[in-house]
Amino acid sequence: GAVVSQHPSWVICKSGTSVKIECRSLDFQATTMFWYRQFPKQSLMLMATSNEGSKATYEQGVEKDKFLINHASLTLSTLTVTSAHPEDSSFYICSARYYEREGPVGGHEQFFGPGTRLTVL
Amino acid sequence: AQSVTQLDSQVPVFEEAPVELRCNYSSSVSVYLFWYVQYPNQGLQLLLKYLSGSTLVKGINGFEAEFNKSQTSFHLRKPSVHISDTAEYFCAVSSAWDFGGYNKLIFGAGTRLAVHP
Numbered sequence: 001g002a003v004v005s006q007h008p009s010w011v012i013c014k015s016g017t018s019v020k021i022e023c024r025s026l027d028f029q030a031t032t033m034f035w036y037r038q039f040p041k042q043s044l045m046l047m048a049t050s051n052e053g054s055k056a057t058y059e060q061g062v063e064k065d066k067f068l069i070n071h072a073s074l075t076l077s078t079l080t081v082t083s084a085h086p087e088d089s090s091f092y093i094c095s096a097r098y099y100e101r102e103g104p105v106g107g108h109e110q111f112f113g114p115g116t117r118l119t120v121l
Numbered sequence: 122a123q124s125v126t127q128l129d130s131q132v133p134v135f136e137e138a139p140v141e142l143r144c145n146y147s148s149s150v151s152v153y154l155f156w157y158v159q160y161p162n163q164g165l166q167l168l169l170k171y172l173s174g175s176t177l178v179k180g181i182n183g184f185e186a187e188f189n190k191s192q193t194s195f196h197l198r199k200p201s202v203h204i205s206d207t208a209e210y211f212c213a214v215s216s217a218w219d220f221g222g223y224n225k226l227i228f229g230a231g232t233r234l235a236v237h238p
Contacts, residue, residue, distance in 0.1 A: 004164075006164075034225075034226075041233075042230070042231070043211065043228045043229065043230045043231050044165075044211070044228050046225060046226075049225065091162075093164050093165070095164075095165075095226075109155070109167065109170060110226055111167075112157075112164040112165040112166070113164050114163055114164040115162065115163060115164045117162065
């Protein structure tokens with residue numbers, strides 16, 4: 001259980017175009033989703049946290065207008081990189097967790113998607 | 122706020138040898154601790170986690186970790202590694218307090234485990 005998928009797994013686009021990445025929880029309702037960015041040989045950098053039905057909370061230094069996050073349903077969150085440039089090339093990973101009345105499940109454990117490799121030419 | 126330090130960026134080891142990947146954390150509140158593994162071009166897979174109770178936690182693939190509150194450490198161990206264990210390993214911490222869905226995972230920089238034949 002607790003499977004998270006991402007689509008696409010990789011994408012190549014031209015500079016100036018926008019790219020949308022989807023993150024889906026396949027067998028649970030994700031009340032919270034997280035978006036990370038990972039540069040080669042580096043750790044994960046949290047970009048934003050989104051709760052279903054509300055605006056995303058962005059980390060300091062992350063441009064809200066550049067990285068649009070939508071969490072419209074309990075199983076889907078999207079990250080849109082607007083007007084992408086080569087410096088936006090990176091590995092983007094989403095994660096999801098579910099929250100129940102009894103409290104956070106599994107100690108706030110997050111379930112990770114397989115990642116999306118974005119290359120901007 | 123929490124922080125995580127993984128003391129070794131790379132750990133080379135021979136197959137069937139034991140290995141320890143070190144992780145130290147800092148926090149002013151109680152924490153939950155996690156170890157994740159990442160294979161090339163893939164997402165993260167949970168190896169094990171410490172929430173409460175026994176300080177020795179056993180995970181998948183023969184890994185275990187010990188929570189040491191006095192030393193604020195959560196080192197990962199495996200008694201005998203395989204070539205297939207070659208990957209990047211991340212230690213992560215989360216506040217045990219409940220922030221209503223906004224609890225973040227704070228990751229260490231990662232340790233590259235390279236298992237040689």
